Each structure stands twice: as structure tokens, then as C-alpha cells.
Amino acid sequence: MQQPLLELKNLNVGFDTERGLIRPVRDVSLSIYPGQTVALVGESGCGKSVTALSILRLIPQPPGRILGGEVLLEGRDLLKLSEKQMRGVRGKDIAMIFQEPMTSLNPVYTIGDQIVEAITLHQGVSTREAYQIAEESLRDVGISDPHRRIHEYPHQMSGGMRQRVMIAMALSCKPKLLIADEPTTALDVTIQAQILELLRKLQQERGMSILLITHDLGVVAENADVVGVMYASRVVEFATVEDLFDRPQHPYTEGLFRSIPKLGAHHERLETIPGMVPNPMRFPAGCKFHPRCPRTRGCANAIKSGRAEAAIPKGSNVPPDVVQAVDAEGESFPALRKCIEVEPTLREVHGSHWAACHVTENFDKAPGTVPQLEHRREVVPVTIEGDALPDVPVTNAAAMGLKA
Amino acid sequence: MAQNATAPNSPIAPLPYVSSRDSRLVAPATGGPLLEVRDLRTWFPIRRGVFSSTVGHVKAVDGVSFNIQPGKTLGMVGESGCGKTTVGRTILRLIPKHAGEVYYKGQDFFAYHGEELRNLRRQMQIVFQDPVSSLNPRMTVGNIIGEPIEVHGIARGAEKREMVAGLLKRVGLDPTYAARYPHEFSGGQRQRVGIARALALSPDFIVCDEPVSALDVSIQSQILNLLDDLQRERNIAYLFIAHNLAVVEHFSDEVAVMYLGRIVEQAPARELYANPKHPYTIALLSAVPEPNPRPKKHRIVLKGEVPSPSNPPTGCAFHPRCPLTRQLAAGASANETVQITSGGEPVRVMGRCVHEAPTLVPKKGEPGHVAACWFTE
Numbered sequence: 001m002q003q004p005l006l007e008l009k010n011l012n013v014g015f016d017t018e019r020g021l022i023r024p025v026r027d028v029s030l031s032i033y034p035g036q037t038v039a040l041v042g043e044s045g046c047g048k049s050v051t052a053l054s055i056l057r058l059i060p061q062p063p064g065r066i067l068g069g070e071v072l073l074e075g076r077d078l079l080k081l082s083e084k085q086m087r088g089v090r091g092k093d094i095a096m097i098f099q100e101p102m103t104s105l106n107p108v109y110t111i112g113d114q115i116v117e118a119i120t121l122h123q124g125v126s127t128r129e130a131y132q133i134a135e136e137s138l139r140d141v142g143i144s145d146p147h148r149r150i151h152e153y154p155h156q157m158s159g160g161m162r163q164r165v166m167i168a169m170a171l172s173c174k175p176k177l178l179i180a181d182e183p184t185t186a187l188d189v190t191i192q193a194q195i196l197e198l199l200r201k202l203q204q205e206r207g208m209s210i211l212l213i214t215h216d217l218g219v220v221a222e223n224a225d226v227v228g229v230m231y232a233s234r235v236v237e238f239a240t241v242e243d244l245f246d247r248p249q250h251p252y253t254e255g256l257f258r259s260i261p262k263l264g265a266h267h268e269r270l271e272t273i274p275g276m277v278p279n280p281m282r283f284p285a286g287c288k289f290h291p292r293c294p295r296t297r298g299c300a301n302a303i304k305s306g307r308a309e310a311a312i313p314k315g316s317n318v319p320p321d322v323v324q325a326v327d328a329e330g331e332s333f334p335a336l337r338k339c340i341e342v343e344p345t346l347r348e349v350h351g352s353h354w355a356a357c358h359v360t361e362n363f364d365k366a367p368g369t370v371p372q373l374e375h376r377r378e379v380v381p382v383t384i385e386g387d388a389l390p391d392v393p394v395t396n397a398a399a400m401g402l403k404a
Numbered sequence: 405m406a407q408n409a410t411a412p413n414s415p416i417a418p419l420p421y422v423s424s425r426d427s428r429l430v431a432p433a434t435g436g437p438l439l440e441v442r443d444l445r446t447w448f449p450i451r452r453g454v455f456s457s458t459v460g461h462v463k464a465v466d467g468v469s470f471n472i473q474p475g476k477t478l479g480m481v482g483e484s485g486c487g488k489t490t491v492g493r494t495i496l497r498l499i500p501k502h503a504g505e506v507y508y509k510g511q512d513f514f515a516y517h518g519e520e521l522r523n524l525r526r527q528m529q530i531v532f533q534d535p536v537s538s539l540n541p542r543m544t545v546g547n548i549i550g551e552p553i554e555v556h557g558i559a560r561g562a563e564k565r566e567m568v569a570g571l572l573k574r575v576g577l578d579p580t581y582a583a584r585y586p587h588e589f590s591g592g593q594r595q596r597v598g599i600a601r602a603l604a605l606s607p608d609f610i611v612c613d614e615p616v617s618a619l620d621v622s623i624q625s626q627i628l629n630l631l632d633d634l635q636r637e638r639n640i641a642y643l644f645i646a647h648n649l650a651v652v653e654h655f656s657d658e659v660a661v662m663y664l665g666r667i668v669e670q671a672p673a674r675e676l677y678a679n680p681k682h683p684y685t686i687a688l689l690s691a692v693p694e695p696n697p698r699p700k701k702h703r704i705v706l707k708g709e710v711p712s713p714s715n716p717p718t719g720c721a722f723h724p725r726c727p728l729t730r731q732l733a734a735g736a737s738a739n740e741t742v743q744i745t746s747g748g749e750p751v752r753v754m755g756r757c758v759h760e761a762p763t764l765v766p767k768k769g770e771p772g773h774v775a776a777c778w779f780t781e
Contacts, residue, residue, distance in 0.1 A: 043620035144748035144749060158709050160709055189483070189649070189692055190691045190705075191709065192691065192693075216693065218692065220695075221693065221697045222693045222696075245697045256622060259621060259624070260625070260650070261628070261653070261655075263650045263653055264653070264678070272629060273625075274626075276622075277622070329578065377697065378697075381699045381703055382699075383705050384702050384704050384705065
């Protein structure tokens with residue numbers, strides 16, 4: 001078995017605020033293998049971006065603080081490095097691209113200057129050689145006429161082009177890990193498809209690992225090998241992409257899947273997750289999802305009507321103890337006592353499938369192992385280049401490859 | 405404004421519609437559509453030089469026609485810069501039009517002024533994308549929702565407050581929230597406030613401009629369901645503008661796809677998604693990532709970027725990116741094809757696509773399915 005490229009072990013991050021310490025990352029553990037794409041998915045404020053920034057030690061300190069844990073890159077703990085050693089890791093071993101390419105590029109330097117800066121810093125080559133490398137990396141990301149465009153400024157380019165420049169810059173030093181924080185969120189779908197296809201191609205060519213941070217379940221489904229779902233600063237579910245979509249275990253994941261409109265499923269009423277994401281200033285006690293959780297309500301109601309055996313999943317062993325809980329709007333509802341008192345930690349409820357929910361099958365006896373999955377996805381989406389369509393009857397929509 | 409010769413208040417019978425560039429027939433259904441848009445154009449002048457003389461136009465909307473029936477939803481999709489937002493705002497006269505007509509309940513909306521315009525505007529409202537910048541941070545939520553009620557002289561004082569409380573309740577917020585300020589709310593709650601404000605005047609028609617794009621996934625479905633309930637309850641018609649195709653399909657009765665200021669395809673929602681005709685629609689649909697780890701469809705990755713509407717391509721505006729015309733050109737004789745440059749590379753395309761602009765014509769499939777492409781069936 002291969003060694004993971006990157007391992008997070010019980011990473012905890014805090015921010016000191018006027019109203020006390022908030023904890024945007026709590027006990028996050030995960031591992032990324034060489035050539036693998038691991039996605040972290042969750043809603044705004046769930047801690048996915050802070051996790052990514054903490055890997056590179058880019059959170060502002062103060063007010064931020066790493067409260068504990070390890071970030072192991074090929075066995076070396078990045079949290080123990082000096083700032084100088086860390087500078088050698090950033091850009092060289094681990095590179096990052098951000099959501100908004102306009103604000104991440106410096107508007108007063110040409111894109112060439114900005115790429116060359118990183119290359120000369122990490123590779124110790126002359127400026128002239130660096131320009132050659134920069135030109136090549138622009139060509140690699142599909143920018144035509146790189147010899148001319150290398151002298152352009154960011155404002156002269158479109159959003160999709162800027163994101164390509166960001167990728168060229170990030171990949172110019174051939175990093176082992178690319179952290180992509182919402183890389184396509186600001187882009188249109190046809191441009192998103194171009195960028196994701198580009199990342200897949202470059203990953204294949206270079207065997208690079210990707211940590212993909214996104215809120216888009218479609219992007220996750222088509223690009224990730226392994227997925228961690230974050231809610232309220234914790235990873236609440238971790239599984240292979242196929243397992244997660246086929247058999248979601250955590251009620252939050254289930255709710256997310258049910259609440260997204262899908263193409264072709266016209267006008268069925270959407271299911272919703274009631275309430276909203278909790279503010280890290282005022283996390284509820286116990287399981288952070290309990291004020292919104294349909295599972296604990298369902299169980300509690302079943303127990304009240306005397307159907308405890310049917311309601312509680314096998315191997316969950318959650319006591320059939322019902323209390324009144326209060327949701328974010330201040331309304332009272334029945335819930336299981338354990339859910340509102342004890343926060344569940346991530347456990348391996350099935351082979352290679354981790355979840356943090358008391359009311360999950362096998363949860364009681366499941367081991368609290370560190371999530372590690374050296375899995376590669378079964379099906380990679382087939383893409384057709386816009387100028388090389390398959391040879392088929394031309395007037396038929398299906399012929400253009402929309403339907404398999 | 406030469407088109408506005410019709411006197412206000414004269415009920416205009418829907419005229420047979422002929423346009424110079426858009427030959428699509430807008431056949432008004434019996435009973436009449438709530439909103440009829442004919443050949444709408446919104447051009448923004450490009451000014452240069454010392455005297456700011458107009459040197460050209462950004463044709464943000466360039467010949468758009470459609471109908472919306474009472475209580476129905478027309479979805480409008482397209483990429484950024486395609487003009488979908490401008491359509492919504494021009495209809496409400498928030499942006500001046502260049503040409504074209506808008507009939508609301510058979511009346512020429514652009515012919516109204518002053519008091520009459522205000523009365524008509526009560527029935528037409530808008531919900532914006534960004535619930536942060538569209539609510540005044542210095543007003544309480546009660547005043548934000550109550551202001552239109554007071555401005556239009558519907559109610560004051562205690563009666564107004566009661567109406568506001570009722571509206572808050574209807575959109576799923578606690579009536580006591582009326583005393584709070586927008587910053588005290590989450591994104592989803594602010595969007596509910598924006599919806600309550602739009603509902604305050606009991607409109608028949610609401611332009612929803614990307615109403616859920618800024619919201620988290622689990623909140624989006626709450627807002628979509630709320631808009632859906634309100635439509636059933638009050639028979640409101642929506643122009644639902646969004647870039648997320650799955651959301652639009654879910655929400656709309658009919659969908660129009662825009663590209664560079666024009667509608668390139670329009671059909672009943674289910675039909676459009678099951679049986680797309682225009683190569684742009686096909687590519688757009690194929691580009692949406694499916695929430696399925698074993699995707700069944702093939703993805704068409706379009707080359708190049710959306711061109712600028714200030715200098716749109718000749719003929720069919722999609723031809724520099726169109727996969728269909730490239731494929732056809734590969735098998736066509738040389739005199740039918742033209743060499744163009746797209747994304748810095750030479751490409752061979754069909755001459756007709758470069759020289760002539762296609763109009764929306766009925767396509768094989770369900771009635772009401774129209775597309776603007778020379779070569780699709």
C-alpha cells in the first residue's frame with residue numbers, strides 16, 4: 001500500500017474574536033494519496049476553506065491559531081517547520097488556486113512577471129529560462145499564442161483565461177499537491193467544463209494530487225475520487241465518491257442530495273433541510289446538526305408512538321430517550337437525548353465509509369479510525385472537444401454526444 | 405421613443421407580429437398573455453473622445469420576443485453577459501429600451517407615464533440576486549416591506565404594520581423581526597425579506613433575477629419552494645432568470661436560452677431538456693455537472709469564450725464556437741465553407757452561419773419548440 005501524500009490528523013484551528021474563541025476547524029482528519037482527488041464539500045462557513053489555508057499555514061496569525069493536530073506532507077509535519085522552511089513548501093510542493101482569479105492576480109504586473117517570480121524563487125533558474133518555463137506552462141493550460149500573452153496584464157483577460165493563468169502559475173513548479181478552492185464557482189458552466197477538464201488532464205499527465213474544495217455536488221460527483229462532507233467545522237462523512245452518492249449515511253448528506261434540483265426531474269417539489277447553518281459563535285450543544293436533523297425527529301416521534309425498535313437502526317444503540325429540543329427559530333421539537341447532549345465523532349460505520357451520527361447503522365461498535373481511502377473513481381466523465389465531434393448524423397441532438 | 409405613439413389606456417389588440425430580424429410568430433393564446441414582449445432591444449452607447457460622441461453600441465438585448473401567461477413561469481438561461489438580466493430590467497423600465505414593445509395585459513407598457521405608470525408598476529415587481537445590496541441597511545425590515553405599501557397609499561400606521569406582519573409570516577419569518585435590520589439576518593432570510601417586499605403590492609408578475617444564486621444549497625430549495633407556493637396561491641407569473649440550468653428546469657413551465665442578446669431556443673421546460681435542438685443549448689446542457697459519480701452523458705467542451713456584445717460575430721453569433729458548423733464544414737464542399745479564426749486558431753465553418761443570421765423557427769418536437777439554427781432538424 002502506498003503512503004499518503006498528505007495526512008491531516010485531528011487538525012484544530014481557532015480564531016480569537018472579541019466574543020471569545022471560535023473554532024472553524026475541529027478534529028479534521030483526512031488523507032490524500034498521490035494522484036488522487038479528494039473533495040471537501042460543505043456550505044459557506046463550514047470550515048472547508050480554513051482547513052485548506054491551514055494546510056499551507058496561510059491563516060492570519062493572530063487572530064487565527066492552530067490549536068492542535070498534525071499536517072503531514074510525506075511524513076513531515078508542516079506545522080513544525082520554520083516560516084522559512086514553509087516558504088519552500090508553498091508553491092513548490094503544495095500550490096493553491098482560488099475562487100476569484102481577479103483578486104488573486106496582481107493587477108500592476110504582467111502575468112509573465114507573476115509566473116516568473118515563482119519559478120525563479122523555487123527553481124533557481126535565470127530569468128530568461130524562467131520566461132521559457134512560464135511560456136510553456138501557459139501553453140500547457142491551453143492559452144493560445146503564449147509568447148504574446150505572457151506580456152499582458154490580468155485585466156486584459158476574461159475570467160476563464162485568468163483562471164487558466166492561475167493554474168499555470170500554480171503548476172509551473174510542478175507541485176505534488178494542488179489545493180483548488182472553489183476553482184470554478186465564479187465561472188460560467190461552459191468555461192467551468194473547460195477548466196475542470198484541464199485540471200483532469202494535467203493531473204493525469206503529472207500524477208499530481210488535488211484537494212478540491214467546493215459546494216457544488218455536481219462538480220464533486222464528476223471529479224472526486226474520495227469525498228469529505230463538512231458541517232459546522234467537522235468532517236461528518238467520508239467515503240469514496242460512489243459510496244457517498246449511492247449510500248449517504250449522515251442525515252446532512254442525505255438532505256443535501258435531496259434538496260438539489262436535478263436536470264430532467266422536472267417540477268417535483270424539492271425536499272429541504274429546515275433551518276440554517278449554525279453560526280460558529282453559537283454552535284448548539286451535542287451534535288451540531290440536531291436542530292435541523294430530520295432523523296432525530298423521526299426517531300423521537302416513532303419512540304413516542306411506541307415504535308422504538310423500528311425507528312432506531314441496527315447497531316446504533318442510541319438510548320430511546322426522548323427530550324424536547326429547540327431549533328434555530330426557537331421552536332420546540334422532540335429529539336433523542338443523546339443527539340442534543342453528545343457530539344458524535346467520525347467512525348467507520350461500514351468498510352471504508354465514515355460517518356458521525358449516533359443514529360447510523362453500526363455506529364455504536366464502529367471503530368474511530370483515521371479516514372484513509374486509496375480509491376480511484378470508477379467512471380471518468382467522457383468529454384468531447386468542441387471541434388472533434390464523433391462522426392454521426394448531424395441533425396440529431398443525441399449524435400452530438402449529449403446522450404450516451 | 406418613436407414606437408410609443410399609441411395612446412395610453414387604449415386596449416391594444418395583439419397585432420400580427422412581424423419583425424425585421426426575428427420572424428418568430430408570437431401567437432397570443434386565447435385569454436391573452438399577461439406579458440408580451442416584442443422585438444425588445446436594449447443598446448448601451450459606447451462613448452469616446454472629448455465630446456463623448458457615440459462610436460458604437462453594446463447590443464445587450466437585440467431582438468427578444470416572448471409571452472408569459474398568467475400564473476406561469478418563463479425561465480431564462482444563458483451565460484454571464486448574454487443579456488438575460490438586462491431583459492428583465494428593461495421590461496420593468498429600470499433601463500431604457502432602444503426599441504421594441506412590451507404589452508402588459510394587452511396595454512403598451514412603454515406608453516404610460518406618471519400616475520398611471522405607478523399604478524401599473526404595483527403589479528410588476530422584482531426580486532434581486534444579492535440580498536445584501538438590495539436591502540437598505542439603514543431601514544428596519546418592517547420599513548423596507550412597508551415602504552411600497554405607504555408610497556402607493558394602500559395603508560398606513562397600524563394597518564400597514566399588520567400587513568407587514570402578515571407578509572413576514574407568509575415568507576416564513578417571525579413577525580417580530582420587523583424591528584430588525586437587514587444585517588441581523590442570514591442570506592436566506594434576507595432573500596425572504598426581498599420576496600416579502602415584492603409581494604407587498606400583490607403583484608401579478610415578478611421578475612426573479614437569480615434569486616437563489618447567492619444562497620447555500622440547503623437554503624436554495626427553501627426559497628424555491630416558497631416562490632412555488634406563492635405562485636400557486638396568488639397566480640403570480642414569473643420571469644425566472646438564472647444561470648443554473650437545473651434550477652431553471654425545475655422551476656419553469658417554459659425555458660428560453662439566450663446567447664449574446666438573443667433567444668436562440670425556446671420550448672416547454674421538459675421538452676427543452678429532453679430534446680434540445682440548438683447546438684449551444686446542447687453544449688450548455690452537457691456542461692452541467694451531474695450529481696452522479698457515474699455520469700452517463702458525454703460532455704461537449706466548447707472551445708473559446710463568449711464574444712463581446714459590442715462586437716458580436718456576423719451571421720449566427722454562435723458560429724465561432726459552434727461544434728455543429730465545424731463538423732458540417734468538415735464534410736462539405738469548399739465553396740460552402742469559410743475559414744475563420746476562433747481562439748487564435750484557424751477553423752473551417754459553414755458559410756451560411758457566417759453570412760446569414762438564423763431566426764427562431766419551429767423545430768421537430770413538441771409544439772412551441774423553436775430554435776435559431778440553420779442546420780438543426
